[in-house]
Amino acid sequence: MKILVCLKQVPHKDARLEVASDGSWIEEGNLKFEINEYDTYALEEALRIKDAGDAEVVVVSIGPERVVQSLRTALGMGADRAIHVCDDALEKTDSLGVAKTLAAVAKDEEFDLVLMGLMSDDANYALTGPMLAERLGIAHAAGIVKETLSDGSVEVERELEGGSLGVVSLPLPCLLTTQTGMNEVRYASLKGIMQAKKKPLDKKSLADLGLTASDVEPKVTVEKIYAPLKGEGAEIIEGSASEVADKLISKIKELGLL
Amino acid sequence: MAKILIVGEVHNGELLEATLELVTLARNVGGELSSLVIGSGVAAVAEELSKKGGGKVLLADDAFLENYTVDAYTQVICKAIDAESPDLVLIPNTSSGWDVAGKLAAKLDTGIATDVIRIEEDGGDLVFIRRMFNAKFDARLRLAGSPRIATVQPGACEAFEGTEAGSVEALDVSGLESRTKFVELRQAPAGGHDLTKAEFVISGGRGLQKPENFEQLLKPLVEALGAQMGASRPVVDAGWLPHDYQVGTSGQIVSPKLYIAIGISGAIQHLVGMKNSNYIIAINKDADAPIFEVADLGVVADLFEIVPALTEAAVAAKS
Ligand SMILES: Cc1cc2nc3c(=O)[nH]c(=O)nc-3n(C[C@H](O)[C@H](O)[C@H](O)COP(=O)(O)OP(=O)(O)OC[C@H]3O[C@@H](n4cnc5c(N)ncnc54)[C@H](O)[C@@H]3O)c2cc1C
Numbered sequence: 053m054k055i056l057v058c059l060k061q062v063p064h065k066d067a068r069l070e071v072a073s074d075g076s077w078i079e080e081g082n083l084k085f086e087i088n089e090y091d092t093y094a095l096e097e098a099l100r101i102k103d104a105g106d107a108e109v110v111v112v113s114i115g116p117e118r119v120v121q122s123l124r125t126a127l128g129m130g131a132d133r134a135i136h137v138c139d140d141a142l143e144k145t146d147s148l149g150v151a152k153t154l155a156a157v158a159k160d161e162e163f164d165l166v167l168m169g170l171m172s173d174d175a176n177y178a179l180t181g182p183m184l185a186e187r188l189g190i191a192h193a194a195g196i197v198k199e200t201l202s203d204g205s206v207e208v209e210r211e212l213e214g215g216s217l218g219v220v221s222l223p224l225p226c227l228l229t230t231q232t233g234m235n236e237v238r239y240a241s242l243k244g245i246m247q248a249k250k251k252p253l254d255k256k257s258l259a260d261l262g263l264t265a266s267d268v269e270p271k272v273t274v275e276k277i278y279a280p281l282k283g284e285g286a287e288i289i290e291g292s293a294s295e296v297a298d299k300l301i302s303k304i305k306e307l308g309l310l
Numbered sequence: 311m312a313k314i315l316i317v318g319e320v321h322n323g324e325l326l327e328a329t330l331e332l333v334t335l336a337r338n339v340g341g342e343l344s345s346l347v348i349g350s351g352v353a354a355v356a357e358e359l360s361k362k363g364g365g366k367v368l369l370a371d372d373a374f375l376e377n378y379t380v381d382a383y384t385q386v387i388c389k390a391i392d393a394e395s396p397d398l399v400l401i402p403n404t405s406s407g408w409d410v411a412g413k414l415a416a417k418l419d420t421g422i423a424t425d426v427i428r429i430e431e432d433g434g435d436l437v438f439i440r441r442m443f444n445a446k447f448d449a450r451l452r453l454a455g456s457p458r459i460a461t462v463q464p465g466a467c468e469a470f471e472g473t474e475a476g477s478v479e480a481l482d483v484s485g486l487e488s489r490t491k492f493v494e495l496r497q498a499p500a501g502g503h504d505l506t507k508a509e510f511v512i513s514g515g516r517g518l519q520k521p522e523n524f525e526q527l528l529k530p531l532v533e534a535l536g537a538q539m540g541a542s543r544p545v546v547d548a549g550w551l552p553h554d555y556q557v558g559t560s561g562q563i564v565s566p567k568l569y570i571a572i573g574i575s576g577a578i579q580h581l582v583g584m585k586n587s588n589y590i591i592a593i594n595k596d597a598d599a600p601i602f603e604v605a606d607l608g609v610v611a612d613l614f615e616i617v618p619a620l621t622e623a624a625v626a627a628k629s
Contacts, residue, residue, distance in 0.1 A: 232543065
C-alpha cells in the first residue's frame with residue numbers, strides 16, 4: 053500500500069493577520085506557520101493505516117522554503133519520505149494549478165490512496181482534493197469522517213448536513229479529503245524527530261515535474277482582500293469585570309431568565 | 311447577455327431552499343436562466359422550480375440518480391452545460407456542492423469560486439465575493455475560463471418568492487456511470503443532550519483553551535444561571551465535549567431566548583446554528599470577531615476575567 057498525503061502550510065491559528073500592502077493577500081513576513089489542521093487528520097489516518105499493516109506514507113507540500121519545516125514535522129510523526137515542490141511560478145497559482153502540480157508529483161508513483169484535508173484554513177476553497185482526483189482520473193470523496201479499507205476498495209462516511217452521514221464505497225486507487233475531528237492526531241516523538249533527519253526529502257521545481265509556468269497560469273485571481281464591512285453590530289458594554297458582570301446579570305433578569 | 315445555469319438540489323424529494331436563493335442571485339446578475347433538477351422521481355420538483363422562477367428547468371430523472379454520487383452528478387451537470395452553453399454555473403455550497411464543484415471545474419479546466427456570498431458587476435466583468443481566513447477577511451475574485459463556476463453559501467441571499475409560468479424539459483441522461491457506490495445514509499446517533507428546545511444556552515469555544523476550563527470555569531457559570539451548555543466544533547473535535555453539545559451546521563440548530571457565546575469567533579457554520587436565538591451575548595477578546603455582527607450585546611475582554619466575575623454575580627443574584 054502506498055499513500056500520498058498532501059499538506060499545506062498555513063498561518064498559525066492564533067496569528068494576527070494583516071492585509072499586505074498590495075491588498076491581494078495577507079502580510080506573511082513575521083507570521084508563524086503550521087500544517088493546515090484539516091490536513092493533519094489526513095496524515096494521522098495514513099499513519100494509522102501504516103501502523104496497522106504495511107504501507108509507505110509519502111508527504112508532499114508546495115510552497116516556499118518555510119514548508120520544509122512542516123514536512124520535517126510530518127516525517128517526525130512517521131511519514132517515510134517527503135517531496136517539497138518549490139517554484140516561483142507557483143506563488144500566484146490557483147487551486148487548479150496546485151492540483152496539476154500535485155498530479156505531476158503523483159503521476160509515476162502509483163499511489164493506492166491520496167489523502168488531504170477538506171479545505172485549507174487560509175483560503176477555505178475546498179477545491180484541491182476533488183480537482184486532483186479529476187486530474188489523476190481516480191474516484192474521490194470529500195469531507196470524510198471515517199474510512200475502512202478492504203481489499204481493493206475503501207468504505208467511507210462523508211459528513212452531510214445536520215450530522216447525518218453518507219456512506220459510499222470507492223475502488224482503489226482513490227482520493228479522500230478529511231473533515232476535522234476524524235481521529236486524534238499524534239505528536240512527533242523526540243525519537244521520531246531524530247529519525248526524521250535521515251529520511252529523504254526531495255526538492256522539485258516545476259521543470260523537474262515536466263511542467264512549465266503556463267501550465268499553472270491561474271484562472272482565479274484574488275483581486276483584493278479586506279476586513280468585512282461592519283454592520284450595526286453588537287452594543288458593546290465596557291467597564292471592569294464586575295461592572296460588566298452586573299450589566300450582564302441585569303440583562304439576563306430583564307429577559308426573565310434569572 | 312449572460313446565460314446562467316442553476317444546479318438545483320433536492321433533499322428527501324423536496325427542493326432545497328438554497329436552490330431558490332440561487333434563483334434570486336442569478337436574477338440579480340441578470341441574463342437568461344435555466345436550472346437543473348437531478349434525482350429519481352423528481353418531476354414534481356422540476357415543475358415546482360419552473361413555477362418559482364427557475365426559468366427553463368432541465369429534468370435529469372433516472373433511477374441511477376436516486377442517491378447522490380459525485381461521478382454521476384458530474385456527468386449530468388456536464389450534459390446540462392453542453393445543452394445550455396451557460397457563461398455561469400451556480401451550485402449550492404452544500405456537502406454535495408463541495409464534493410462535485412472542484413471536480414467539475416478541473417474537468418472543464420475553468421475558473422471557480424466557492425462559498426460565494428455576492429456577485430457584483432464591475433467594468434463589464436463579474437466579481438465574486440467570498441469570505442477567507444475563516445471569515446476574518448472578505449475577498450474579491452475574478453475568474454477566467456468558460457463557463458465560470460460559483461458555489462454559493464446557503465443563506466447568503468433571500469429565496470426567490472415570485473411565481474411564473476416556466477417550462478420543464480427532459481435531459482437525456484443515458485449512459486451514466488459511477489465508480490463510487492452508494493451504500494447507505496446514516497443518521498447521526500441521537501444524543502441525550504438536546505439543545506434544540508433549550509431556553510438558555512451558554513456555549514464555549516476554542517478560546518477556552520483546554521478541557522479543564524469547561525469543567526472548572528464554564529460549568530459553574532452554566533449551573534449558576536440554570537442554562538444548558540453548548541460548544542463550537544473544535545471543542546467537540548478535540549474530544550473535550552461529546553458531539554451532542556455541538557451547535558452549528560454539523561451539530562444542533564438552536565433558538566433559545568438567550569445564547570451566550572464565549573471564546574467563539576463566529577464562523578458561518580457556527581452562526582447558522584444559533585443566529586435565530588432571540589437574544590445573543592458574545593464575550594470575545596477580539597473586537598473584530600464576526601460573532602459581534604450577530605450579537606445584540608458584546609463584551610470585548612478576556613473571558614478568563616469575565617466568566618468568574620459573571621459566575622460570582624449570578625450566585626449573588628440568586629441568594
Ligand atoms: C463543513 C463544515 C462544518 C462545520 N460545522 C461546524 C459546526 O456545526 N459548529 C461549529 O461551531 N463549527 C463548525 N465548523 C467549523 C467552523 O468553520 C469553525 O472552525 C469553528 O466554528 C471555530 O470554532 P471557535 O469559534 O470555537 O474557534 P476559533 O475560530 O478559533 O475562535 C476562538 C475565539 O476565541 C477567542 N478567544 C481566545 N482566547 C480568548 C480569551 N482569553 N478571552 C476571550 N476570547 C478569546 C478568539 O478571539 C477567537 O475569536 C464547520 C466547518 C466545516 C468546514
